[in-house]
Amino acid sequence: MDKLKGLTTETEKCARCGTCRSTCPTFRVLGREGASARGKLSLIRAYLGGEVSGKGVYARHIKECALCGACKDSCPNGVDTVGVFAAARSELAAREGLPFAASFIMKSLLEPGRLMPAALKFASRLQGLLLKDSSVESGLLPRFSLPVVGDSRLLPPLAKVFFLDMPEVRALPETNGKDASIKQINVAFYAGCGVNYLMPETGLFSIRALKRAGASVTVPASQICCGMPAYSMGDVATARGMALKNLEVFERGGFDFIVTSCATCGYALKTMFKKLLGDDAALKDRVAAFSSKVRDLSEMLVNELRYKVFKGEVSGKGSGKKITVTYHDPCHLNRAQGIRREPREMLANAPGVEFKEMKFPCACCGLGGGLSTTNYELSIEIARRKAQSVKDSGADVLATACPGCIVQLRDAMHRYGVDVKVVHVVDLL
Numbered sequence: 001m002d003k004l005k006g007l008t009t010e011t012e013k014c015a016r017c018g019t020c021r022s023t024c025p026t027f028r029v030l031g032r033e034g035a036s037a038r039g040k041l042s043l044i045r046a047y048l049g050g051e052v053s054g055k056g057v058y059a060r061h062i063k064e065c066a067l068c069g070a071c072k073d074s075c076p077n078g079v080d081t082v083g084v085f086a087a088a089r090s091e092l093a094a095r096e097g098l099p100f101a102a103s104f105i106m107k108s109l110l111e112p113g114r115l116m117p118a119a120l121k122f123a124s125r126l127q128g129l130l131l132k133d134s135s136v137e138s139g140l141l142p143r144f145s146l147p148v149v150g151d152s153r154l155l156p157p158l159a160k161v162f163f164l165d166m167p168e169v170r171a172l173p174e175t176n177g178k179d180a181s182i183k184q185i186n187v188a189f190y191a192g193c194g195v196n197y198l199m200p201e202t203g204l205f206s207i208r209a210l211k212r213a214g215a216s217v218t219v220p221a222s223q224i225c226c227g228m229p230a231y232s233m234g235d236v237a238t239a240r241g242m243a244l245k246n247l248e249v250f251e252r253g254g255f256d257f258i259v260t261s262c263a264t265c266g267y268a269l270k271t272m273f274k275k276l277l278g279d280d281a282a283l284k285d286r287v288a289a290f291s292s293k294v295r296d297l298s299e300m301l302v303n304e305l306r307y308k309v310f311k312g313e314v315s316g317k318g319s320g321k322k323i324t325v326t327y328h329d330p331c332h333l334n335r336a337q338g339i340r341r342e343p344r345e346m347l348a349n350a351p352g353v354e355f356k357e358m359k360f361p362c363a364c365c366g367l368g369g370g371l372s373t374t375n376y377e378l379s380i381e382i383a384r385r386k387a388q389s390v391k392d393s394g395a396d397v398l399a400t401a402c403p404g405c406i407v408q409l410r411d412a413m414h415r416y417g418v419d420v421k422v423v424h425v426v427d428l429l
């Protein structure tokens with residue numbers, strides 16, 4: 001509990017006005033006070049005051065949160081709800097430990113030993129035994145009920161060749177690869193687990209778009225998971241180890257920018273790394289310099305590389321019938337990084353695309369905060385509203401900017417019978 005004491009002042013900033021309840025996706029589904037930010041803040045205060053135990057109801061409500069930030073955005077008193085809830089999770093995880101499966105994945109697979117690629121290569125060979133093709137969307141369905149997964153969840157297929165192992169990627173230089181004879185912006189691409197293991201083609205499209213816009217692109221092979229899954233589950237020590245390893249890998253390259261096409265990874269690299277490493281005086285300046293170079297792909301293309309200037313160079317995709325595309329704002333891009341205009345600008349300029357806004361584009365898809373792992377029914381119920389918005393928009397394609405959201409939205413479209421393709425924005429360029 002000592003780890004939480006410093007948060008008392010933050011929780012006391014809450015005036016109990018209830019504004020946050022109108023924007024909270026977990027409250028919308030569950031309708032319980034404890035599912036809202038106001039309820040959670042009250043519970044945390046009660047726990048700190050010794051009025052409730054840190055188990056049972058308290059623990060359930062601390063975990064029932066997508067960490068989407070909608071409450072923080074809407075709070076007139078500026079309460080750092082997400083910071084408080086993340087700290088409460090960390091304290092809870094330290095007391096209770098993580099579930100066995102989550103702990104095994106965090107400590108044995110995702111930590112800097114890089115066992116993950118070998119384990120997933122093995123799993124990619126096995127997936128045909130457990131999963132079958134789905135005719136509805138690009139995904140796989142379990143052949144029979146599986147632990148954690150159940151029997152109806154649409155799962156993303158593991159890539160046959162992971163992004164970091166692709167010949168095109170391996171052929172790129174390891175460190176600063178720019179041609180010294182011409183003035184070029186030197187970009188390091190951070191793939192993240194979603195692009196690396198599930199959507200390598202999105203990584204290739206990202207690199208191609210960056211190169212077409214004039215950047216020199218490098219992909220450091222030793223990069224690892226950003227640590228956000230561990231952080232969301234409350235395993236701060238593991239997340240810190242990952243942040244440090246990535247900092248060392250990217251510092252070696254002498255890059256102008258570090259670019260990612262994953263909203264969650266971008267948030268981790270820009271903000272979470274500073275929280276995890278910034279307290280250490282020896283690391284503070286280093287991590288600040290690192291984070292200042294991080295850009296989301298859309299930010300990099302639109303703001304730094306002036307993407308529109310190469311629109312005319314993309315040929316052969318502009319003729320014929322246009323497809324209608326709508327856009328889902330990932331919480332980690334929209335709220336956490338303030339990026340809304342840039343992906344829409346990319347879509348509006350993409351050849352053959354007619355952009356159409358849907359209702360509630362900023363509503364959370366239900367993936368965040370580890371909910372899709374720890375409370376799948378709640379997670380997919382949150383996504384129901386998004387599926388309805390997409391259907392009502394009449395779009396042929398749903399684009400977004402986060403591989404995690406793509407996985408969740410493909411599952412949601414399948415579950416709620418909405419016949420649209422779900423892709424990354426860069427896949428449409």
Ligand code: SF4
Pocket residue numbers: 013014015016017018019020021037038041071074075076077078079081
């Ligand atoms: S909006 Fe802010 S002040 Fe109002 S109840 Fe929610 S957390 Fe408290």
Ligand code: SF4
Pocket residue numbers: 023024025026027035036037040064065066067068069070071072081082
């Ligand atoms: S972070 Fe999102 S899910 Fe969690 S309490 Fe706030 S609005 Fe609700």
